[in-house]
Each structure stands twice: as structure tokens, then as C-alpha cells.
Amino acid sequence: MQKSNSNSEDKQLTSRQTIFSMCGYLFLFLGMVLLDQVTKLWSEKAYLIESSLTNIREYTQTSNAIFHLESGLNWLHFDTTYVRNTGAAWGFMGNLPENIRPYFFYVLTSAAMIVILIFFFKTKSKLILTRLGIALIFSGAAGNFIDRVWLHYVIDWIHFSWNLFGWNYDYPVFNVADCAVTLGVTILIIETIIDEIRNRKAKKLAKG
Incomplete structure (x- = not known):
């Protein structure tokens, strides 16, 4: 009888932990x-000056540097701006015909979000880092999907460029949703590396 009560309490505790965990995500x-x-x-309120009512690609914006790190090489520059991204990352496939482009990204993003969500729920609850990474990726995908549904483009506003040891690069403008996806992918990569190290150590110990 006591053992049965103990198992019941353990199940209730696990159920509560699962609920709290899901609320956190x-x-x-x-x-x-x-x-x-x-x-x-x-970004739109601060930097968009004017835009066409019929063509989403026709707009005028300004940019205001809020942080600039001065050095002998002027190696890092960060500013905020307003850019309409009609494609995927780096503007990929943004030049598709307008009667195809929005719907193509609706389907593509919806399918990706469904796969991510399935992957999340199939992941064991004890794999907190993995679930965290998936949740961040899903959040970023959802943020940009909202833009695509309501605006037919994604608003980007974070801009970095640098000149480091002769490497001069102007990074494509991005947003918070992109940061969430990047952070989520980074967490999953780190988790994979940690698991691989643990598995190799376990195999060495097993071999003696």
C-alpha cells in the first residue's frame, strides 16, 4: 500500500514538472x-519614411547608427535600420513572381513549423537543452511567419559590418526572430557535441 502511494506521488510530481516545463516553453x-x-x-516607426501602396518593394528608409566602435581599423559597426525582406535568409528566392512568392513561403514555413513542433513533442522532457533549442527555433519561425501573413514580407532591422584583418564584410540585415533561430540551432549543435563527447567517454570506459 505504501509503495503504491509512493508511485502515485511520483507520477503527480512528474506531471507537475511537465506542466511547469511546458508553461516555461x-x-x-x-x-x-x-x-x-x-x-x-x-523599426518601421523610426526609420520608414514613405512606401508605395501598390508595390511592397518601393519604399524609402533612413538609418541611424546607435553604436559605433571606433578603432584604428574601424573594425566593427552596428546600426539599426529598416529593410523589407521578400525572400528567405539573405533574400533567397525573394524575386519570385508575386502571384507565387507569398503562398510559396506560407506553405514552406507552415510545413517547417509543423515538423519543428512534432520534433519538440517527440523529444524527451528531460532533454531540456534540446527542447530549449527547438522552442527558440519555433519562436523565430513564428515571428517571421506573422510578418509574411500580414505584410507579405519580413521586416529586418539589425545591421552589422566589420573589417577584421582585411576581412571586410557587410552582414545581411536581420531581426530578433533570426537571432532566436540562430541561438536555437547553436544550442542544438552544442548539445550534439556534448552527447558525442559523453558517448565516446562511455565507450572508452566500457572497453576498459
Whole structure:
């Protein structure tokens, strides 16, 4: 009888932990999407001067550097701006015909989000880092998907460029949603590396 009560208490505790964990991921998702949308709206209000009512590619914006690191090489520059990205990362496939482009990205992004969500729920709850990485990727995908549905383009506003040891590069403008996806992928890569190191150590110990 005592053992049965103990098992019941363990199940209740696990159930509570699962609920709290899911609430945490939900708040993370809502927070990242809200931050992404608010910063995009701020960018539009701050830097968009005028735009065409019929052509989303015709607009005029200004840029204001809010941080500039001076050095002998002037190696790093960061500013905020307003850019409409009609394609995927780096503007990929942004020049598709308008009767195809929005719907293509609707389907592509929806399918990707469904796969990510399935992967999240199939991942064991004890794999916290893995679930965190997936949740961040899903949050970023959702943030940009909202833009595509309502605007037919994605607003980007974070701009970096650098000149380091002769490497002069102007990085494509991005947003908070992109940061969430990048951070999520980085976490998954780190988790994979950690697991691989653990597995190799376990194999060595098994061999003696």
C-alpha cells in the first residue's frame, strides 16, 4: 500500500514538472514573438519614411547608427535600420513572381513549423537543452511567419559590418526572430557535441 502511494506521488510530481516545463516553453515562445514584433514595429516607426501602396518593394528608409566602435581599423559597426525582406535568409528566392512568392513561403514555413513542433513533442522532457533549442527555433519561425501573413514580407532591422584583418564584410540585415533561430540551432549543435563527447567517454570506459 505504501509503495503504491509512493508511485502515485511520483507520477503527480512528474506531471507537475511537465506542466511547469511546458508553461516555461510557452512563455519563452510568447516572449520571443512579442519582442520580435515590437522591435519590428519600432523599426518601421523610426526609420520608414514613405512606401508605395501598390508595390511592397518601393519604399524609402533612413538609418541611424546607435553604436559605433571606433578603432584604428574601424573594425566593427552596428546600426539599426529598416529593410523589407521578400525572400528567405539573405533574400533567397525573394524575386519570385508575386502571384507565387507569398503562398510559396506560407506553405514552406507552415510545413517547417509543423515538423519543428512534432520534433519538440517527440523529444524527451528531460532533454531540456534540446527542447530549449527547438522552442527558440519555433519562436523565430513564428515571428517571421506573422510578418509574411500580414505584410507579405519580413521586416529586418539589425545591421552589422566589420573589417577584421582585411576581412571586410557587410552582414545581411536581420531581426530578433533570426537571432532566436540562430541561438536555437547553436544550442542544438552544442548539445550534439556534448552527447558525442559523453558517448565516446562511455565507450572508452566500457572497453576498459
